Amino acid sequence: MELRAGAVLHGLIALFAATLVVAFALPAAASATTFSGAASDPSGDGPSPGQDITRTEARYDDQQGSVSFTVRLGAAPAGSLQVTTALGRTASDGSCGAPMILLGAFLPDGSTIWLLERDGSSPAEEQDEATRQVSDKTLTLKASDPRLKGLKPNCAVAVLSDPDSAATVYDETASFPVKPPPPKPRLAAKMGKVGPLKRRATKLISVRVANKGKAAARKVVVRAKVRGAASLTPRVKKLGTIKPGKSATARFRIRVSARGKGKVSISAKVTGRKVKAGAATSFRIKVPKPKPSHPTHPRSSGSLAGKIYWGFESYRYDRSPDLVFLHFTNRKFVRWSTPAADLKPCGRVTAKVKDGDMQPGCLRYSYDRRSGKVRIGNVRGTYRGGKLKLKMDDDIWPSDGSSWYLGLMAKPGTRFQTDLINRGYYGACGITPYCSTWSEYLLMTKDGRFGRTKSSLTTGGTPGGVYVAISNLGPNEKGRYKVLRGGRIRFNYASGKKKTETLIVQTNKRGRPDPVHEGLILDDLWFYEED
Incomplete structure (x- = not known):
């Protein structure tokens, strides 16, 4: 921009003092882009440290219409000073020109304004007030307005000049580049549905990785994990580079274990250089229903044969009750025992009533699975839903038979805690x-x-x-x-x-x-x- 930029801004500010123009909004960008840039300026090329630029930074949001400049001097601003900053497009001669946004401030007590110059003519098409902040040797100029939307700047400059003479320039930076942030990759992963699988089944699972960003995703790796009764191979798959708008697929083989059941969860973690994504799926294992067995003499599922039931003798105030047992040794005989269980098999009736009390021994019994009715000797009762209830005469039997509890034999070698x-x-x-x-x-x-x-x-x-x-x-x-x-x-x-x-x-x-x-x-x- 050289001296011409300072002169142009100096003239435009004079016109701004007269009246403000009607707002005119530029079309907004399709998506927000932040342009930024910074440059250092040699120290000591200004007349004094307070009139010498050492560094400047520019930032612009094309959707918000906001622009900010930070200008750092060699010392706190000295005397009257006009600060001019501009964002624009590089002209054919290499200067930073229109369309451009200019921010100007008159120090120490003058106004701060912004100007929008679309075609390089004078006066500027749009203008309004801006804000500034001075902190020691750092000046910050800011403006935000819908009329500032939609520009695509690629250069910026900063100028210090005499507010009374546009031709007197104290210091200025060379035109420095302003760019949007570099494009980045953005990965999205999707895993295909598996569905219920049978035991021992195998199936290929696909993990599709798409790059929805604007830069290539490099060194992309997919790592898969499985939780549940299944195995997964391989565990790691390298996809390399995925270009913008392209996708790649990693395939894994899942195998259900021979005795697996329940839910199986599969997760995939996708990583690349400064990028990551993930996907997951799950399925349930189909467990086959047991086939009914057909032995020579089919046994009813409700059979009493082999079961052991125990209970307490009827209450007596002067001693704790002894235990009573019924061991259904087969389909015909049950062994009655008290106070200790006798688990020997029965083949004939040995239990007799003596002195009015039923003595331990074997009794014949019958059980109707359809009705649930049970008969042990002369005692009647029911066996339904795994619960045994008998009506015993407690004058003969030590128990009334109303409460029985199921017991089981332990397998040889069983250990307990x-x-x-x-x-x-x-x-x-x-x-x-x-x-x-x-x-x-x-x-x-x-x-x-x-x-x-x-x-x-x-x-x-x-x-x-x-x-x-x-x-x-x-x-x-x-x-x-x-x-x-x-x-x-x-x-x-x-x-x-x-x-x-x-x-x-x-x-x-x-x-x-x-x-x-x-x-x-x-x-x-x-x-x-x-x-």
């Missing part, structure tokens, strides 16, 4: 001459070790007589255990003692074994989780 307790009492303190309470703790670990601790307290006496209390703690016994066949468990004590007991695993409300919370039965003792 339990911390259980059994409590009991005999006698009614204050009513009977003596009473006793006892407890036994049972700890079993997954490595086949156990610990058993017993304690008891017995009190006795008569009103006004001698009162006796005897407590017993221990012994504390430990060793190793082994679950045997046929519902048996052997305890090998560290002392050398060996003891084999009946083992029944308790079940939860869903009929599944739950030794941790529901407990275990050893012979005639129920060990349960302490509250």
Whole structure:
């Protein structure tokens, strides 16, 4: 622009003082672009540090119509000073010319204005007030107006001159370039749908990576991960360079495991040089329904054969109740036992009534799966939904038969991780001459070790007589255990003692074994989780 730019601005400012023109809005750009540039100017080429430009920066938003200049001097502005900055297009002679936006400020107390010069003629087509800020040796000029939208500048200059003489230029920068930001790549990834897959199935999965930016995406790599019962190969796929508006596809092979079930999730992370994207998908594994078996003698799913049920004898105030058991050894016979479970098979009726009480032994039973009706000897009841209910005469039987709980035999070699307790009492303190309470703790670990601790307290006496209390703690016994066949468990004590007991695993409300919370039965003792 040289001296001509300062003279032009000087003349335009004079016209601006007379009146402002009517606003005229230029068409807005399709999308916002920010143009920016900066340049340094040699120090000491001005008459004084306060009239010497050392650096200037320009910034312009073509959609907002905002422009700002930062001019740095060698020192704080000195005396009267006209600051002229301009954004424009490079002319054929190399100067920065129209169409251009000019920002001018008269220091120290004058006005600050902007001018829009479209064709280089005088006066400027648009003009209005601008703002300025002076901080030590830095001057900042700003303007924002819809009329300033839509320009595509590529150069900028800054000039310091005498406000009273346009021909007196103190310092000016050379025309320096103003550019939009360099184009950037922008990746978008999309993964195809997989759909439900069967076990052992394999399928190709495609990850399409598109470059929606304005620059090439380089060193693009797709890394895939899978969560669930499936494997993925390969895990990494290199796509190299993807040009703007182009796409590339990475393919991976998914394989469902032989016994997989549930949901499988697949994710892909796409990375490149200063760019990234991602995609994900999921599917469910089709689990085949079990085929019905057809043995020679098909067994009803509701059969009682092989099941073990246990309960408590009817309440007695002076002692804790013993356990009672029903083991349906086959389709015809059930073994009745108390207080310890007897899991031996039955082949004939051996249980008899003696002295008015039913003795342990085997009884014949029948079960109608359609109606759910059960008959054990002369006792009738129902078995529906896994629940057994019997109507027993408690004058003959120790239980009324209303509540039964399902127990299971443990597989040989089973290990437990339990911390259980059994409590009991005999006698009614204050009513009977003596009473006793006892407890036994049972700890079993997954490595086949156990610990058993017993304690008891017995009190006795008569009103006004001698009162006796005897407590017993221990012994504390430990060793190793082994679950045997046929519902048996052997305890090998560290002392050398060996003891084999009946083992029944308790079940939860869903009929599944739950030794941790529901407990275990050893012979005639129920060990349960302490509250």
